Amino acid sequence: MKFTIQRELLLKPLQMVVGVVERRQTLPILANILVTVKNQQLSLLGTDLEVEMIGRIALSQPAESGQVTIPAKKLLDICRSVPEQALVQFILEENRVVVKAGRSRFVLQTLPAIDFPFFEESPSAHAFEVSQGELRYLLEQTHFAIASQDVRYYLNGMLLELSEQQLRTVATDGHRMAMCTIRLPQINDFQQVIVPRKGVNELLRLLEANDDLVKVTLGQHHVRVESSDFTLTSKLIDGKYPDYHKVLPKPSNRLVNLNRDDFKQALSRVAILSSEKFRGVLIKWSEDALVLEASNPEHEEAEERLEVSYLGASLALGFNVVYLLDVLNSLPPGDVRMVLGENDNSILLESAVLAQGISLYVVMPVLL
Amino acid sequence: MSSTISNYPWQAPLWHDFQQAVTLNRLPHALLLHGLAGTGKGVFAKAMAQALLCEQPLEAMACQQCRSCHLLKIDHHPDAYYLQPTEVGKGIKIDAVRDALAWLALSPQQNRAKVLIIAPLEQLNNAAANALLKNLEEPTANTTLILIAEQPALVLATLRSRCQLWLMPLPTPAESQVWLATQGVTKIEEAWLTQQGPLQLLARHQAGTLDQQQLIEQQLDAFLTQKLALLKFSKSLQSLTTSDALNGLQVAWQRHITLALQSHQQALAQQYCEQLNAIMHLKALALAGANLNWPLQWDALLCQLKP
Numbered sequence: 001m002k003f004t005i006q007r008e009l010l011l012k013p014l015q016m017v018v019g020v021v022e023r024r025q026t027l028p029i030l031a032n033i034l035v036t037v038k039n040q041q042l043s044l045l046g047t048d049l050e051v052e053m054i055g056r057i058a059l060s061q062p063a064e065s066g067q068v069t070i071p072a073k074k075l076l077d078i079c080r081s082v083p084e085q086a087l088v089q090f091i092l093e094e095n096r097v098v099v100k101a102g103r104s105r106f107v108l109q110t111l112p113a114i115d116f117p118f119f120e121e122s123p124s125a126h127a128f129e130v131s132q133g134e135l136r137y138l139l140e141q142t143h144f145a146i147a148s149q150d151v152r153y154y155l156n157g158m159l160l161e162l163s164e165q166q167l168r169t170v171a172t173d174g175h176r177m178a179m180c181t182i183r184l185p186q187i188n189d190f191q192q193v194i195v196p197r198k199g200v201n202e203l204l205r206l207l208e209a210n211d212d213l214v215k216v217t218l219g220q221h222h223v224r225v226e227s228s229d230f231t232l233t234s235k236l237i238d239g240k241y242p243d244y245h246k247v248l249p250k251p252s253n254r255l256v257n258l259n260r261d262d263f264k265q266a267l268s269r270v271a272i273l274s275s276e277k278f279r280g281v282l283i284k285w286s287e288d289a290l291v292l293e294a295s296n297p298e299h300e301e302a303e304e305r306l307e308v309s310y311l312g313a314s315l316a317l318g319f320n321v322v323y324l325l326d327v328l329n330s331l332p333p334g335d336v337r338m339v340l341g342e343n344d345n346s347i348l349l350e351s352a353v354l355a356q357g358i359s360l361y362v363v364m365p366v367l368l
Numbered sequence: 369m370s371s372t373i374s375n376y377p378w379q380a381p382l383w384h385d386f387q388q389a390v391t392l393n394r395l396p397h398a399l400l401l402h403g404l405a406g407t408g409k410g411v412f413a414k415a416m417a418q419a420l421l422c423e424q425p426l427e428a429m430a431c432q433q434c435r436s437c438h439l440l441k442i443d444h445h446p447d448a449y450y451l452q453p454t455e456v457g458k459g460i461k462i463d464a465v466r467d468a469l470a471w472l473a474l475s476p477q478q479n480r481a482k483v484l485i486i487a488p489l490e491q492l493n494n495a496a497a498n499a500l501l502k503n504l505e506e507p508t509a510n511t512t513l514i515l516i517a518e519q520p521a522l523v524l525a526t527l528r529s530r531c532q533l534w535l536m537p538l539p540t541p542a543e544s545q546v547w548l549a550t551q552g553v554t555k556i557e558e559a560w561l562t563q564q565g566p567l568q569l570l571a572r573h574q575a576g577t578l579d580q581q582q583l584i585e586q587q588l589d590a591f592l593t594q595k596l597a598l599l600k601f602s603k604s605l606q607s608l609t610t611s612d613a614l615n616g617l618q619v620a621w622q623r624h625i626t627l628a629l630q631s632h633q634q635a636l637a638q639q640y641c642e643q644l645n646a647i648m649h650l651k652a653l654a655l656a657g658a659n660l661n662w663p664l665q666w667d668a669l670l671c672q673l674k675p
């Protein structure tokens with residue numbers, strides 16, 4: 001294996017791939033990245049066994065094909081430290097790789113490529129294309145509601161659901177739920193997969209808010225997101241996601257419309273005096289106003305009043321203010337619609353501006 | 369017969385059972401592989417994992433050629449997970465069990481199956497065992513749990529009852545001697561082979577601690593004929609590793625029982641059997657990673673063994 005590449009071309013994909021490599025490796029070889037040169041293309045692969053990232057770069061100078069694994073962190077440090085615009089040459093000699101740039105020369109130990117546990121391609125069920133921006137939006141709108149280290153392991157990930165002409169993400173930790181849906185005319189089938197938190201985070205790190213298309217493949221065991229420059233593969237959570245439709249409150253007359261920013265600011269203010277441990281806020285619905293109240297163990301109190309028109313019965317319920325703010329930070333500016341469910345007193349929040357809110361949130365009440 | 373298993377002829381019948389179970393699609397979700405130390409439970413579990421993860425198995429036999437077989441051989445296989453104490457005798461921590469369960473919740477990285485091997489199961493404390501129970505109740509797909517124990521009686525009953533018990537047999541002393549001879553270990557007394565498998569003796573031979581067995585037996589004879597003081601014997605035992613000392617005592621005591629029976633001294637044999645229980649009890653505690661004051665334990669044990 002032998003190739004030459006300009007520092008800047010190598011740096012970006014290298015940083016991307018090294019980012020996946022975990023510090024706490026279970027196997028020494030996982031501190032390495034798999035470097036492959038084939039058909040004038042360089043590919044770099046890093047994995048923590050849960051996700052795998054491949055970065056690809058076309059080589060303009062004639063290269064000799066080959067494959068080996070190289071210590072990731074050291075390689076990145078070397079590439080960062082050589083002068084800008086430098087040409088970096090790699091030569092594999094026996095089981096060591098020689099890196100030359102200008103007057104610098106480095107010799108790194110390698111480990112054989114055959115020992116590297118990269119992902120095997122999963123039998124695929126569905127593949128579709130979507131813009132990076134749209135996919136990023138779907139994840140951004142819902143990722144904060146993913147459970148963390150829950151024994152109901154299927155909640156520690158995000159549901160990605162294909163159904164007729166739409167793509168949907170759902171996340172819930174049992175106290176709140178976030179759901180986002182976009183139209184995607186090319187989809188006809190129904191499929192659900194659960195992407196673990198780690199995979200969601202890596203995608204958020206990778207995807208940019210632009211219109212470039214990525215190919216998404218939902219395999220039996222993995223999800224794969226691919227562009228011409230990169231491939232990100234993540235394991236899935238083995239399990240069935242709970243039926244989220246059951247969580248959605250039924251339409252009712254217990255409904256108010258609020259300006260998002262007014263509501264957000266009022267909540268932020270009362271939150272100052274909410275209990276630091278429970279972050280509770282009491283919401284009181286009445287005919288002409290929504291009153292927000294908070295108090296803490298030191299008997300300090302805060303109250304906010306928002307003018308609304310409300311036709312339902314008067315009621316007071318406690319909510320976690322952090323959950324409400326998470327939702328309001330995700331909803332678009334303008335009015336939001338807040339519907340109080342009939343049975344369990346959970347609230348549904350969505351944008352009142354868009355005819356059909358593409359993001360929808362449910363927050364369960366708490367006992368104060 | 370795969371090259372790994374054919375190296376251990378006494379495992380052949382159990383391997384045949386395994387092949388049958390896989391072929392008939394009747395392999396249990398969780399199996400508890402138990403048997404005396406040195407019978408090769410670990411190598412058997414690894415061979416099972418290799419067969420289950422192989423890309424092109426033939427009659428539940430790993431091909432030894434594919435990438436999966438290679439990764440398993442070098443302990444790099446992402447779909448085989450070993451849950452074991454980070455330090456010998458230190459117990460399996462609850463955090464380690466949680467990591468393993470998080471791993472179980474995810475799909476395999478290669479496309480076949482996941483195999484979780486837990487050894488030794490005695491080192492799983494109750495909290496950790498209970499965390500594991502949940503997965504035994506609601507198994508994830510394509511997953512096999514292989515739990516390894518020397519003394520299944522020490523394993524939490526609720527855990528044990530959810531596993532199929534597979535006994536790894538002890539080869540006859542003659543079989544063990546033949547096998548050890550192929551490994552270049554001779555001068556092994558038959559009595560040593562009634563309470564431990566040949567792999568343990570091979571390991572002790574390789575570690576150079578086999579001579580200790582002779583030493584323990586000589587000292588025990590001296591102790592029983594009151595030619596060696598209790599405290600001196602205790603000190604000598606303390607200089608060995610706990611497991612070597614306990615194994616040595618157990619093997620030696622077993623021999624005394626055999627001798628007593630051969631000379632028709634039933635009462636003495638009975639008494640030796642009761643004393644053997646005291647050794648076994650201490651061994652169980654050591655196996656479970658109990659934090660003991662060993663000098664005190666040795667003195668107490670020798671008091672019980674005193675003629």
Ligand SMILES: [Zn+2]
Nearest residue numbers: 422431434437
């Ligand atoms: Zn194979």
